Amino acid sequence: MKHAMIDDLLQKRGLKRTKLRIALLNHFLSAKHALSYLEIKGALGENVDKSTLYRNLTTFEEAGIIHRIDHSGVAKYAFGKGQNDGHHHAHFVCDQCETVYCVEKTGATTINVPKGFKTKVVQMIIRGTCSYC
Amino acid sequence: MKHAMIDDLLQKRGLKRTKLRIALLNHFLSAKHALSYLEIKGALGENVDKSTLYRNLTTFEEAGIIHRIDHSGVAKYAFGKGQNDGHHHAHFVCDQCETVYCVEKTGATTINVPKGFKTKVVQMIIRGTCSYC
DNA sequence: TTTCAAATGCAACTTAGTTGCATTTTCATT
């Protein structure tokens, strides 16, 4: 059951089980694409406090529960670890609807960086048109 | 000479040769990495008007003279065309100093996107440490 | 040298996100 999983996610990191956090994680677990602050607020209700929501997004991100994808001035969040935490996957950005999807990355690429530069993570953004557009 | 090149860049696109534009292009031509609004303003003088500078950055971008790289909430600009204009190169972001460098991209990568999704451009961001850090 | 569209400068606005602080809530302990 989803509820048990959410409790587990929070408990393991010593995060308190609040109403918003549970709703937030529920929403992330069923989301098909990365969510912006406004999308989340729209889904969870207008009465959700801005600071609290942003603070929880940051908390979850730092706890490795969700990861952030920056997209032309607005941050979007998706469930799971990001590239920085060793989870290698790419992001698909739809030119039409601006939706960001997490997609599996197959086949690594080697790029030669200038001398003295040290590569840690290679992240990929695929721009194109999604199946709904 | 650089001056002639700048005149050419502007003239070809019917852009007027103003003081700021010339200074701006000069700065871009000698920049070793992508520049933010604040870096440009710092270099060209505090008296530079915010609106005018931003408007020129947009104008240059639309004219294909410079390209924008979004980096965690701040736009950075570098001379030349970007990936969206067919010029395929990657961006190196230093974790330490947050500097963004344009680097040559060798060897194409194919990633399989979900059915119905159409790939247009694949852009790469390499995170790591630059030679100065 | 006149003309006028393009560019500038300034102030006011917007949007995304942050911060300080008083109040409330969770959760562990008694």
Next chain:
DNA sequence: AATGAAAATGCAACTAAGTTGCATTTGAAA
């Protein structure tokens, strides 16, 4: 169940990046 401390919330005020409206100035074509 009652207590209490730390964590989380809610609200308002703030910041930082970028945009917009409008009056004034300027570049360059005629």
